[in-house]
Amino acid sequence: MHNPRVAILGLHLEANAFSPPTTEQDFKRLCWAEGLAISDMARSASSLPSEVPGFYARMDAVGSWTPVPIIVVAAPPGGPIEQLVFEKFLDVAAAGLRAALPVDAVYIPSHGASSATGDPDSDGTVATLTRQIVGPNVPIVVTHDLHCNVSERMVGAIDALVTYRTNPHVDMRARAAEAADLLREMLAGTRMTSAFIHLPLVAPSVTLLTAAGPYADLIHCAETLIQAPSQGPVAAVSVAGGFAHSDLPKCGMTVTVTTRHDAPLARRVALDLARRAWADRNRYVSHLLSVDDAVRMAGSAAAPMILADVADNPGGGGRGNTTDILAAAYQARLSGAVFGIFIEPGAAAEAHRLGEGKSFRAVFNPLRESGSEDFAVGVKVLKLTDGRGVGRRGILAGRAFNLGPSALLELDDSGVRVVVGSLRNQLSEPRMLEMHGIDVSEVRCLVVKSRGHFRAGFDEWFAPEAIHEVDASGLASPNFARVSFQHLARPVAPMDADAVWNGN
Numbered sequence: 001m002h003n004p005r006v007a008i009l010g011l012h013l014e015a016n017a018f019s020p021p022t023t024e025q026d027f028k029r030l031c032w033a034e035g036l037a038i039s040d041m042a043r044s045a046s047s048l049p050s051e052v053p054g055f056y057a058r059m060d061a062v063g064s065w066t067p068v069p070i071i072v073v074a075a076p077p078g079g080p081i082e083q084l085v086f087e088k089f090l091d092v093a094a095a096g097l098r099a100a101l102p103v104d105a106v107y108i109p110s111h112g113a114s115s116a117t118g119d120p121d122s123d124g125t126v127a128t129l130t131r132q133i134v135g136p137n138v139p140i141v142v143t144h145d146l147h148c149n150v151s152e153r154m155v156g157a158i159d160a161l162v163t164y165r166t167n168p169h170v171d172m173r174a175r176a177a178e179a180a181d182l183l184r185e186m187l188a189g190t191r192m193t194s195a196f197i198h199l200p201l202v203a204p205s206v207t208l209l210t211a212a213g214p215y216a217d218l219i220h221c222a223e224t225l226i227q228a229p230s231q232g233p234v235a236a237v238s239v240a241g242g243f244a245h246s247d248l249p250k251c252g253m254t255v256t257v258t259t260r261h262d263a264p265l266a267r268r269v270a271l272d273l274a275r276r277a278w279a280d281r282n283r284y285v286s287h288l289l290s291v292d293d294a295v296r297m298a299g300s301a302a303a304p305m306i307l308a309d310v311a312d313n314p315g316g317g318g319r320g321n322t323t324d325i326l327a328a329a330y331q332a333r334l335s336g337a338v339f340g341i342f343i344e345p346g347a348a349a350e351a352h353r354l355g356e357g358k359s360f361r362a363v364f365n366p367l368r369e370s371g372s373e374d375f376a377v378g379v380k381v382l383k384l385t386d387g388r389g390v391g392r393r394g395i396l397a398g399r400a401f402n403l404g405p406s407a408l409l410e411l412d413d414s415g416v417r418v419v420v421g422s423l424r425n426q427l428s429e430p431r432m433l434e435m436h437g438i439d440v441s442e443v444r445c446l447v448v449k450s451r452g453h454f455r456a457g458f459d460e461w462f463a464p465e466a467i468h469e470v471d472a473s474g475l476a477s478p479n480f481a482r483v484s485f486q487h488l489a490r491p492v493a494p495m496d497a498d499a500v501w502n503g504n
């Protein structure tokens, strides 16, 4: 098709049911873009999710097209979207799409684990609304994070789904290019059909890495099944690990296989992958160190190490302010330890008011949030920054980040240093430390509030063997014994021994 008109609309939010609701301000602060401005943003450095520029780049490279951007919004991981904000998004999307008709195709770059306070399947709602507006014959291709909770309703409304295959996520642009290629194929006349399987397998986040482990094995298997048009009919294979903390019946691992109109084959391939996943279900178990053991180990370690405060990961909806490890490290006088990013706007503001070199009494987590205690301690201000930077490695490479007013503080004369920020961010990027004067190569024990994305940012100093995940309090704990799930479709493996899968 010459110069196809491709509509673009997407909603990025990983919704943690245990976090405060996500507001319009949360989106506006990160990304709320409408209309043609999206095309300009996609072709320069911007706060758009990386798959949008990735999609534009591929579409631009392989032929003519007319982008018809409608709306793309993104918020940091947090609670479900306030319903009125979600409806505002839907109104803009629907009105924009209707006004843009006729379109030849639609691309939906969404995270896939959103929910709204009044709609547990917001991604399904976006897909079905889009289908209603464009009709049955316009191709719709979706990209999702692998931490997505896919519903059968969503898959039923679209033509193809492509999910990330790397965790830490470094393949957003590649997956968007894959989506663009599928879209071009469909515009040239190929029909697609998908099979979908939802497994009663709810994996803790720390078991979904793709370098090694059960999920890595599964993803690598899936990858070998995908065929170019000249090779065979399997067009896309998406094995999504899911995001348990959304706490919804649709949570769990899903397999979506899209073929070039071969429904029995799509079904066979999906079943084969689902059986592999199910056979491995008891490998999806987290192995976390207690806080005491972690601090003791750090105190006697011969080599530099990372302690990952995985439960308080802002990238999974955590607040970034639990004090369990910080207090224990201070009491142990764990000299040489560096903590980041501790989200404590009050302490950051006080540091900025007083200035570098000054001391004050800081209170960490004063409201005792996330099941964690408050922790008061004398601190000295070593360095102040505005918290703004551009990432250089891993998931933030080339992307702007903003920690808000930030400071490097030392706790008394303990040798324990902590970077405090004002806006929720996970420590995934070395520049977040370097901008505060920290030489990462000299850090003996780095304590990161991040679940896994730090691995791609700090791998030049810390091999996987030097990384230890800690069982502390927080809203995104992978220790499910700490989580009060309400809406998962129990029983689910591996936490419920009586979980069964009926093979469908």
Ligand SMILES: [Zn+2]
Pocket: 145, 146, 147, 169
């Ligand atoms: Zn993710």
